[in-house]
Amino acid sequence: QDAKTITVTYKDDIATLDPAIGYDWQNFSMIKSIFDGLMDYEPGTATLRPGLAESYEISPDGKVFTFKLRDGVKFHNGRAMTAEDVKYSFERTVNPATQSPGAGFLGSIEGFDAMQGGTATELSGVKVLDPKTVEVTLSRPDATFLSVMALNFSFIVPKEEVEKSGADFGRNPVGTGAFKLTEWTLGQRLVLEKNADYYREGAPKLDGITFEIGQEPVVSLLRVQNGEVDVPGDGIPPAKFREVMGNPAEAAQVVEGVQLHTGYITMNTKAAPFDDLKVRQAVNMAINKERIVQIINGRATPANQPLPPTMPGYVQNFEGYKYDVDAAKKLLAEAGHENGFETELFVANVDPQPRIAQAIQQDLAAIGIKASIQSLAQANVIAAGGSAEGAPMIWSGGMAWIADFPDPSNFYGPILGCAGAADGGWNWAKYCNEALDGQAAAADAMVDPAKAAERASAWGEVYKQVMADAPWVPVFNEKRYTMRSARMGGDDALYVDPVNTPMNYRYVETK
C-alpha cells in the first residue's frame, strides 16, 4: 500500500457526490473534500472560518453579507472560480428543477420564494459585484447564514461541468476541493486523488483515498484487523464493540469522541393519549436511560434535553425529568390512565435500535403502558411519523438528528417547530408552540457574532420550554467510536470531527 493513500470502507452505496443533492452522512464529508463553500470549519472543531471567501462583511441589520473571494482558486478542470460561479451554485440549489433536499437551508436569501415558486429564474438577493465579490441579501436576519455557507448545499460548482454532465453531475463531480474524483466503479469503489492545486496550504495531507463500498461493518473490522483497511467508515459494529475494547492493542486504535447527536422518543402531541402533558411527563419519568446506555455497551451518555452537551445553548444544570417510576405512575393516574393504555412504538430495524425500543417498551410496561413495537425499514418509519395521523411514539435512533451544522437552531426548525408539524414533516411529535417559534426566530435574528453567547442562552430557554411541554423523551447522546489503522496519524480530533464523519479527510494523515 502506498504510504500516503488510505482505504476506507462503507456498507451503503455512495448515492451521489453532487453537493446540491447528497444528504447522506457517508457522502456528506466526501463532498466536503471535493467541493468547498464560502465558509469552512477549523479542522476537528465546530469553529467557522472563511473558506473560498477570503473575507466577509455583514451589514449592521444582519441582512447583507458581502463575500470577497480568494484569488487563484481553480476548479479541478483548471478554470478559475469566480463570483459568477457562486451565484450559479446558489441558484442551482434553489432551482426546483434541481430537486435539492437542502434548498430550504438557503430559504433566507431574498428571492428564494420567487425562484422556488417558479416566478423567477434568478435569486434577486445574490449579486455579483465584481468577479471577486458577491453580495447576498437576506429577506430576514439569519444568524445561521454563515453556517449555511459552510454547508454542502451552498458549495460552489462550475456551470460548464454541471451542464456537461447534466443529471449525472453527481457521478462526475468537479469542484475546487482538496481531492478530485478519479475513479468511480458503481457499487464497488471510489478513488479520490489529491488536488495539487488546492488553495489551502498544507492540505490535503493524503495523496489519495480509496473508498470501498458494500462492505459489511463486521467484515470491514476484520479487514482493519488484518491491516487492509485504514478506517471502517461505519465504525465499530455493536456486535464487535466489546471484543475490540477488550483487546488493548485494538482499543488503542479506537478514537472516542462526542457527536452532535441526541436520541429521543417522540410522542404525538396531537392525538390521545399523548395530547395530555401529564402522560408525556409520565413517560419522561418512566424511561430508565442508564439501562438503555448499558444495553448499547455504554456508548452514550444519558440525555435530559434536546441539545447535545457540546452544542451552544445546552443548559448545563438542567434537571429534566428524573427516572421515577412511582411518580410516573402517579402522573398517569392523574391523567386518568390508572390502568395504563395501549400504544405503538415505531423504530427503525437496524441493530441496536429494536433492542433499545424493547428496553423502552419494558420501561413503559412498568407504568402500565403497553406499547407494541413496529420495527420497520427506516423510510417507512419516517413515512409513518410524517403522515397526517402520525405515529404515537417513535424512537428516533438510526434516523436521529445529527446536526447539519453545529448550531442550536438546527435542532429546532423542522423537528420541533410548527413548520415541521405539517403533513409529511419531520416534526413527529407534531409539536407546535407558536410562541416558541417566535422566540426561536428572534434568537436567529441575533446575527452579530458578538451576541453569540446571548443567542445561545436564548436558544437554551427555547429548549427548556420545549422540555416543559415534553413532546420528546431525550434518551441519550451517542458517543462516537471510530477506529483507524496503526499507520494513520493526525490529531484524534480529526477522527471525531463534529462536521466530518467519519473523519476530516483533508487533514488526516498517515504516519
Place this chain on the structure above:
Amino acid sequence: MTMMPAMDREVGTLAPAPEPVLSVRDLTISVGQGAQRRALVEALSFDLAPGETLCIAGESGSGKSLTSLAVMGLLPKPGPVVSGGSIRLAGEELMTLPERGMRRVRGDRIAMIFQEPMTSLNPVLTVGRQITEAIEAHRDVSAREARQLALEALEAVRIPEAERRMGQHPHELSGGMRQRVMIAMALALEPDVLIADEPTTALDVTIQAQVLGLLKEIQATRGTSLILITHDMGVVAEMADRVIVMRGGRAVEDGAVAPIFAAPREDYTKALLAAVPRMGDGRGRAASAPTRPVAEIRDLAVRFPLKGGFFGRPVAEVHAVAGISFEVPAGATLSLVGESGCGKSTTAKAIAGLVPYEGRLSVAGRSGEGLSVPERKALRRDVQMIFQDPFASLDPRYRAGDLVAEPMAIHGIGSAREREERVAALFERVGLQADAMRRYPHQFSGGQRQRICIARALALRPKLIIADESVSALDVSVQKRVLELLRELQDEFGIAYLFISHDMAVVENISDRVAVMYLGQIVETGTAAQVFGDPRHPYTRRLIDAVPVPDPARRRAGFSRLTGEIPSAVRPLGDPPTRLTLQDVGDGHLVASS
C-alpha cells in the same frame, strides 16, 4: 433367401461335458425374515456344459427368473435373497465374489436378457448408446469400433434401419424391437454363458426363428452356453439339449430333451406338454354367422415424426399404421398377427384412444371421435386393453387386488365388499392364489403380472378387449387355462377380442377371424380356417412356416435368414406408402394383391 447349413449335432445327444462352465448347487432363494421367511427357489442344482443349451421351462412363478438373477448376482434389494447353495462359474465361486469381481463377470462372461424389455431399457438413453457402452465396458475398442460392433449386433437381430434405430429411444420402438435390442446388447460381447429370460416371447415367429437361429449360430461359433428360460415348448423342442422343468421353486424333472418330450415322467411335465397348443389342430371356430360388428375401423393411420436436424424438426415419419380397415364382430375374436414392428400395438393404442390417429373408428356403436367426457368414459368401459408389457402398465404402488378392483371402482360398480369378492373370483379364474391380492406388482413373476392385467381387463366385462401379446408370457399350462377362460367369458357375456399375438398356434386356436399385418397394412384377412388352411399371401405363408414345432424329433434343420434390405415403415416426409388393395378370394377371405 439362403438357408443355413444344417447343424451337424445330433438331436438329443448330449455333448460330452466334463467341465461345466456354470454349476449351480442347492440354490435356495428366500424372501422375508424370521417366521415370515419363505423359500421361492429351493435346492436347485444344475450344470451347464460349454456350448450346451439348457432350457428352464415350467410354471409361471416357479422361480425361473429369480434363479437367473441369482446367478447374475442381481437379485433386487430389498427382496429375495440367496439363502443357501453355491454358484460356480468355471470353477470360481460367484457367491463370495466381491462386487468388483462380479462386475467383470457380468456382461462379459455371463450376459442376461431380461424378461420385460420396456422397463429394462433406460428410457433416456438412445438404443445405440446402451449397446455401445456394454461393449466399451469390456473391450478395449475405440468409440467408432464400438459403434460398428453395436450396429452389427442390431443388424444381427434384424432390426430394420438399424443405423437410424441407434439414435432412437426405447419408447419409439415396438415391444419386439426392444426385446431385440436387449438381445443385441447381450450378444454383442459374445459371453461364455448367456441367460435368456423369455427372449422370444415378444417376438413374432419369423423374428423368433431368426433370433433362435442367431443364438444357435453364436453358440456354434463361440461355444457359448445358453440358459434359455421359456415356457414355449416349441422353442424348447427346437433349441434345448437339456431341460429342467420347474414348479413351485423346485426342479420337478431334469434331463435330455428328447426323452422328456418322448416320455415325461412327472405328471406335471406330462400336463405341460399336453397343454401345448399345436398348429393345425385348432380349427378355429366354425365361422359363425356374421354379427353386427362391435368395432369398426376405417382407414386408420398413425404416424410418428422422427426428430432430427438442428432444431429437432421432424425429418421423416414412421408410418406405424398406414391405413387399415377392419371390423371386430361382436362376441368373436379377431387376431392381429404380423412381424414385430408392423404396427399391431399402435393399432391397439389408437383404438384405445392413446395415440392420435387419422381415420375413423367406432366401438360399440359410438364413434371414437369428438366424445364428451361421460361418453368417453362409457366407451372406455366397453373397451379394455391389456398392454404388451404388464409390469409397466401396473401402478407399482398398488396391491394386485386393488389394481384389479380399480376399473370397478372407477365405474362405480358394486360395493367394496362385492368388488373384493369379484376380484377374488377373478384371481382364481386366472390362476392366482388369493393371497396374491395383497402383494405388489414387483413381487410377482412376469407371467403372474400378465395375469393380473388380464384379470383387470375382465373385471368390467367389456364388449371388447384388446389383448396385446397377453398370453405370450404365460407358461403353457396357465396359458391354456387363460385361453379357456377368455373363451368361456366370450360365450357367457359375448365379449369380443382383438387379439394381438405372434403365437400362430394360439391364434389359430382361438380366433374367429385373423388379419395379417405387414408394414402397417393388412395383407390378408379371413376366418382362421381360411387364413391358416389356405394362406394366400406369401408373407402369411412365411409366418406359418416359421412356427416352431414342439417336438424335438421334428427339429428343423436350420432357420431361414433373410437377406437384403429389411423393410421399414420409415419414410421421408410427405411420402406416404401406397395403400394396398384387398381382393376377395371367396367368402370374405381378403388378400392384398402383390
Place this chain on the structure above:
Amino acid sequence: MSVLVGPEASAVPPSAPVGGEGVLRRLLGRRLAVFGLAIIALVVLSAVFAPLVAPFDPNEQFFDGLSLEGSPLPPSATYWLGTDLLGRDLLSRLLYGARNSLVIGIVANGAALVIGTLVGVVAGYYRGLVGTVLMRFTDLMMAFPALLLAICLAAVLRPSLWIVALVIALVNWVQVARVVYSETRSLATREFIQAEVTLGASSSRILFHHVLPHLTSTVIVYGTLGISTTVLLEATLSFLGVGVQPPDASWGNIIFENQTYFQAAPWLVFFPGAAILALALAFNLVGDALRDALDPTEEGRG
C-alpha cells in the same frame, strides 16, 4: 391333467398381510421415525405448554441478565441457555418462540406444499390451456419478488404472524409447483398411467390416486427442507416489519437479531439454529420413513 385344474400350485404358504394398516406399523417399526416423532411431539408440547415449562417470562429483561458492560450472559445455572442482548432468558424465549415458528414451519409451509402440489400436478397432467395458464401464472409468481409482496402487504395490512404465514404460503408454493409439474409431466408418460386412462379413470382419479402417490418423496423433501427455510424467511420478513414484532420471539428472529454477535455470544445463534435443525431433521426422519412405508418396494428394509 389334475395338476392344471386348481389354482396355481404353490410351494409356499400364503404370505402375511403387508400394507394398509401396515403403513403405521411399518412407520412405528422404524426407530429413527419414532425418534423423529418424539422430537416433534416434544417441540409441539413445549410450545403449547410454554407457560408451564418456561423458567422465566420470555420478555422480561433481567437486571442481572446482562454484564455490567451490557453483554449477554453465557449459559449458566440460572439461565440455562444464557441470556440475550437485553438480558432475557434465552430458553424461555425459545420455548415461547416455538409457537410462532411452528405456525410458520408447519402451517404456512404445509399450505405452500398443498397448493404447490395441486397446481403442479394439475398443470403437469392437463397440458394444453389449463397447464399453460397455470404454469405461466406460477412463473409470474416466481418472478415476483417475495420481499416486495411482504413489504407491501405489511404496509397495507396490519402486520401479524398470520400475514407472514400467508406471504410464505403465497411465495413458497411456487417452487413446489415447479418441481411437481416437471415430475408429473414425466410420470404422465408412464404406461401405467396410460393403462389407467384406458380403464376410463377420470383425470382427478388418475391425479390423486396414481400420480400423487408417486410424488410423495419429492413432496416430503420439499416439506421437510421447507421447514428450515420458511422459519428463516419469517425472520427476514419480521425484520422488514411484516411479522412477529419484538419483543415476541420466533426462532428465526432470535437468530436474525443476534447473528452479528455469533462470535461474541455464540449461544444466541447456536441454540435457535439447533432448534430449527432438530425440528427439520425430525420431520425429515418421519418423512423418509413415511415415504418408505408408503412405498411397497421398500418392504423389508429395516
Place this chain on the structure above:
Amino acid sequence: MAIYLARRLFQAVLILLGVSLVTFALLYLLPADPARQIAGRTATAAQVAGIRTQLGLDQPFLVQYARYLGNLLQGDLGRSYLQRSAVADLISARLPASLLLMLAAILCELALGLSMGMLAAVRRGRASDHALMVTSFVTVSAPQFVVGLLLLYVFAVRLGWFPIGGYGTFSHLVLPALTLGILGAGWYARMMRSSMVDVLRQDYVRTARAKGLRRWTILARHALPNAILPVIAMIGIDIGLFMSGIVVVESVFGWPGIGQLAWQAIQRVDLPIIMGVTLVSAVAIVLGNLLADLVTPLIDPRIKLQ
C-alpha cells in the same frame, strides 16, 4: 420447436408485463411519498408539490404506468429518487457481478449437491448416508450470514487462502459462491438422494449392472439423467431463491451485485430501483424457467414440448 420457442417468448413478455404491472401497483399503494423523500427535511409543501408535478406523481395510476412502460421500451428504467442516477446504469454496473456469482453458486451447489445426494443414495441407510443428510439439513438451516462470516473467518482471515471480501479475481469469487451454493447444495443433495433412490430401483439400472458397467458409469450415465429431472426444475427456481440469499452474501463479501442495490432500495423505498431490480430479476427467472423447460425434453425424450 421454433414455434414453441416463439410462443414461450411471447408468454414471457406477458409475464413480465404482469410482473411490472403488479409491482407498479403495489409500489403505488405504498404510503411512502417519493416527492417528500426527494425534497428533504427542510422542504415546504409547495416544494414537495412542485417535485411531485415534475415527476408526474400527481397523474392517475394508469397514466404513470403507461409512461413507465413507454420509457421502458426505450430502455429507460427511470432515475433513482435518492441516488439520482439512471437506474439502468446502476443495474448494469452491478448485474454482471451478480450473474457471475449466481453462475458460480449454481455450479457449486450442483457439484456439491449432486455428488452428496448421489453418494447418500448409493450408501442408503448407512452411516455416511445419515451423515450426509444431516449435513444437508445443517446447510439449509444455517443462517447464511453466519456461514459467510465463518467461511471468511476461517479461510480468509485465519488461513489467508482467499481475500477478505471484494470483487475482481477468481479467488474473490470462491467464498461467496460457496456460501451461496452451500445452502442450495443441501437442497440438491436432499432432492437428488430421493429421486436417485427411486431410480436406482428401476429395472434399467439392473440391466446396466448386468452389462458389467462400473458403478460410477451406472450412476452418472444411467441413473443421473433419470434422477435429475426434478433437479433441473429446481435450477430454474434457484434463480428466484438466490435473489434473497444474494443480499446477505453480497454484503458479507462486499460483492458489488444487485442484491445490495435492491436491499438498500427496499430500506429506503427507492421505488425506481425496486422496480428496475424486480424487472431484471423477473427476466432472469423467466429465462431460467424457460431454459429448464427446454432442457427437460433433451434429457427425457418422452416429454415433448408443446
